Amino acid sequence: xxxxxxxxxxxxxxxxxxxxxxxxxxxxxxxxxxxxxxxxxxxxxxxxxxxxxxxxxxxxxxxxxxxxxxxxxxxxxxxxxxxxxxxxxxxxxxxxxxxxxxxxxxx
Amino acid sequence: xxxxxxxxxxxxxxxxxxxxxxxxxxxxxxxxxxxxxxxxxxxxxxxxxxxxxxxxxxxxxxxxxxxxxxxxxxxxxxxxxxxxxxxxxxxxxxxxxxxxxxxxxxxxxxxxxxxxxxxxxxxxxxxxxxxxxxxxxxxxxxxxxxxxxxxxxxxxxxxxxxxxxxxxxxxxxxxxxxxxxxxxxxxxxxxxxxxxxxxxxxxxxxxxxxxxxxxxxxxxxxxxxxxxxxxxx
Numbered sequence: 001x002x003x004x005x006x007x008x009x010x011x012x013x014x015x016x017x018x019x020x021x022x023x024x025x026x027x028x029x030x031x032x033x034x035x036x037x038x039x040x041x042x043x044x045x046x047x048x049x050x051x052x053x054x055x056x057x058x059x060x061x062x063x064x065x066x067x068x069x070x071x072x073x074x075x076x077x078x079x080x081x082x083x084x085x086x087x088x089x090x091x092x093x094x095x096x097x098x099x100x101x102x103x104x105x106x107x
Numbered sequence: 108x109x110x111x112x113x114x115x116x117x118x119x120x121x122x123x124x125x126x127x128x129x130x131x132x133x134x135x136x137x138x139x140x141x142x143x144x145x146x147x148x149x150x151x152x153x154x155x156x157x158x159x160x161x162x163x164x165x166x167x168x169x170x171x172x173x174x175x176x177x178x179x180x181x182x183x184x185x186x187x188x189x190x191x192x193x194x195x196x197x198x199x200x201x202x203x204x205x206x207x208x209x210x211x212x213x214x215x216x217x218x219x220x221x222x223x224x225x226x227x228x229x230x231x232x233x234x235x236x237x238x239x240x241x242x243x244x245x246x247x248x249x250x251x252x253x254x255x256x257x258x259x260x261x262x263x264x265x266x267x268x269x270x271x272x273x274x275x276x277x278x279x280x281x282x283x284x285x286x287x288x289x290x291x292x293x294x295x296x297x298x299x300x301x302x303x304x305x306x307x308x309x310x311x312x313x314x315x316x317x318x319x320x321x322x323x324x325x326x327x328x329x330x331x332x333x334x335x336x337x338x339x340x
Contacts, residue, residue: 009116009117009120010117012113013113013117016110016113024108026130026179028132028169028170029170038168038169039169039182076132076135078132102130102132102179104108104130104135105108106108106110106113107108107109107110
């Protein structure tokens with residue numbers, strides 16, 4: 001669920017319309033405690049500008065980095081974040097949950 | 108995501124039509140599914156399509172296993188709604204607060220001096236009588252109805268209409284004494300105790316709210332609790 005003030009898809013369309021590369025990240029699975037429910041989205045443009053969130057702010061940096069890769073190579077990505085993941089040392093979820101995030105380019 | 112899918116998603120949203128986006132996670136292939144049609148590069152067998160529509164109807168997002176492939180379903184339903192009866196001082200902070208929380212808000216008040224665009228910028232206003240407005244707006248299981256006028260002439264018909272609907276939350280402003288009198292009137296109209304128990308009165312969580320904005324916070328808190336209690340059950 002998004003708030004009226006965060007028009008993620010509308011912003012993605014606006015960025016695309018302005019000729020910018022855009023990626024969408026979507027929470028597709030959660031385990032245990034996680035701050036944003038399945039279906040939550042984040043849109044990123046090629047400069048790294050972002051709208052909305054896929055977590056409480058703990059993994060956004062890493063998601064944006066991967067999203068920029070997706071913008072440049074067009075490949076979809078399925079990212080795993082969580083305490084059992086090696087990445088946890090870098091971008092762990094403070095709440096101890098796990099999330100899986102799907103990243104795609106807006107063509 | 109293909110631009111065509113994004114544009115169709117945005118169009119469905121403006122038209123307030125429910126639509127689900129199905130994504131094959133392994134390939135990124137997508138289809139947009141509504142009760143009427145299915146478009147996109149991902150083709151789904153009938154059983155999978157039915158599962159997608161079921162998730163959409165339940166307003167759920169998640170992964171379904173369809174023909175051995177992981178298909179992520181994201182449900183895009185029109186926003187939940189809040190119908191506020193009474194364009195009073197409390198309604199002024201309540202409307203934008205509910206809007207920020209993702210609700211489509213309509214404020215109903217036949218008294219033009221109250222329901223002015225100046226007092227309610229960017230809010231959908233209705234100058235209909237509350238029972239007429241509710242007959243038109245048809246509250247459903249994703250709608251909350253809150254009456255704030257204190258005036259039985261306006262509040263009672265709205266509450267009666269709300270009680271006959273599937274609204275997930277019904278709240279009425281007024282002291283315990285006012286509320287008891289209100290329940291007695293509605294009871295005389297034929298509503299039973301179980302039905303009347305659906306009305307939250309006095310409206311809002313008891314957090315000691317005093318100012319209109321604080322009362323709006325207590326109302327939105329109670330509406331939020333009711334919404335997620337419904338969703339969890």
